[in-house]
Amino acid sequence: MADAEPKHDGFVPLFDGSTLAGWYSVPRVYGTEYPGGPLLLERFEALGLTPPVDPEKHPARWFAEDGVLVGEQDTPGSGYGGYLVTERAYGDFELVLEMRPDWPADTGVMLRRRPDSWEGFQVLVDHRPSGGIGGFFGNGLASFSAVPFAVDVALDADGRPAGLVADDLATSVEPVTEEKRARLTYAADVGDFLKAWRWDGWNELRIRCVGALPVITTWINGIKIAELDTASLDSPNYNPSDVLEVLGTRGHIALEVHDNDSMFGEARWGKGAQCRWRNIRIRELDREQL
Template sequence: MTSHHLPAGENHPGGPEGYTSLFDGTTLNGWYAVPRSYGTQWPGGPHVLETGSGFPADYQTHADAHPAKWTVEDGALVGRQDPPGSGYGGYLVSEEAYGDFELVLEAKPDWPADSGIMIRRRPDSWEGIQVLLDHRRSGSIGGYYGNGIGAFHAVPFALTARKDAEGNAVGLREDDPETSVEPFSSHKRDLLTRGADVTDFLSVWRWMDWNEFRIRCVGLLPRVTTWINGLLVAEIDMSTLDAPHYDPEAVAALLGPEGHIAFEVHDTDPRLGRDRWGPDAACRWRNVRVRRL
C-alpha cells in the first residue's frame, strides 16, 4: 500500500453545488443526541460489557444519566462529556440516513479527545462503521473500527503525543510500540486496501487546529475512503474484508443499504482512563456537508 494525495481539482467532485449542508452553524436542527451505549461485538457475538471490559455492571444506567453535551459555539458543533470528567459520552446522530455518499467536514479535537465519525450507523444502537479520530495516546486517525460488526481495527499507523521539556503535548508523532497502550501491528494495516505512510500524515495534520476530512462510502458492503487535508489516509473494502468474526452477509443484513452519520464523544474506560478523554476536553466540527452518490 502506498500513500495517495488527492489529485488537483478533485476536492469536491461535481462542484460545491452538489453538496447539502448538514449543519446550519447556529442550531442542532437535523440532529439528535443519544447516550453512549454498547452492544455485541459482532452479530450474534458476546456483548462488550460482558467480555472483561472492566465497566461496572450498572454502566448503562450511569451512561443514560450522563449523555454527552452538544452545543453550538462560534459556528461549530461541540461535544463534551457532561458534566466534564463524568467519564460518560454519547453520539450526535443525523436525522436522515444515507446510502452512497461523500461527506466533507472539518474537525478540531482537543488533546486527549477520542472521537470518531460514524457512517452507516443504526439509528438507535451502536452498530456501524467508525472513521477513527482517536486524538489520544496510542490512537489512530482516518482508519476504521467495526462497531458491532467485527470489532476490527483497520488502521495504517498509530499515533501519540510529542511533548516538550515540561511534558506538555505539542504535536503528534508515531506511537512507540515499546510504550504503546494499544500496539499497532501490520495485521491492522493489512485490513486496508490502501493506507498512507505515517510521515506523510504527520506532514499534513494541523495540531490543535481545523483538519478537513473527506469520506466516501459506496456499496451495500461499502468501499470507504478517507482523505484528510487532501491526503488519502485509508481505504477499506467491506465486501472483501477478511477479519476474525467479520461475516459480510450478517453485516449487510444488519446495516442495510443506508445508515446515519454520527459524531462521538467517547467514555472514559477502565483501560485508558483520562488518557482517552481529558476532563475538560472537547471535539468540534464545522462545515459539515454531504453529497449523495
C-alpha cells in the same frame, strides 16, 4: 438541514452553524460484539475493563457555538460518552468536514449507523495516545480494527502537549500490527500524515462511502489516509452477509464523544476536553456518478 439547497458542487450542509437542527443525541450504550454475538459488556468483564455505570442516563453534551459544533462529556470529567446522530439516513455519499479535537479526545465519525442501536462503521479520530486517525473500527461489527498507523504526542519543555508524533511500538498501549494494516486496501505512511496534520488548528476530513457493503476511503487535508473494502474484510467474527443484514444499504452519520474506561482512563478523554466540528457537508452519489 438535509433539505438545504445544494451548492454548485452538489454538497449540502448538515450543520447550520447555530443549532442542532437535523441531529439528535443518544448516550454511548453498548450492544452485541457482532451480529448475533454476545454482549460486548461480557467481553469487557473478561478483560477486567469497567466502563461507566448506567450510561443511558448520561449522554454527552452537544451544542453550537460561533459556527462550531462542540461535543464534550456531560459533565466534564464524568467519563460518560455519547453520539450526535443525523435524523436522515444516507446510502452512497461523500462527506467533508473540518475537525479540531483537544488532546486527548477519542472521537470519530460513524457511517451507516443504526438509528436506535450502536452498530455501524466508524472512521477513527482517536486524538489520544496510541490513537488511529483516518482508519476504521467496527462498532458492533466484531470490533475490527483496520488502521494504517497510530499517533502519540510530543511534549514541550514544560511538559505540555506540543504536536503529534508516530506511536512508539515499544511502549504503545494499542499497537498497530501488520494484521490491522493488512485489512486495508490502502494504508498511508505515518510520516505523510504528520506532515499534513495541523496541530492546534483545523483539519479537513473527507470520507467517501460507496456500495451496499461499502468501500470507505478517507483523506485528511487532501492526503489519502486509508481505504477499506467492507465486503472482503477478513477479521475474526466479521461476516459480511450478517453485517449487510443488520445495517442495510443506508444508515445514519454520527459524531462521537467516547466514554472513559479503566484501560485508558483520562488518557482516552481528558477532563474538560472537547471535540469541535464545522463546515459539515454531504453530497449524495448516484450510480451514474460512480
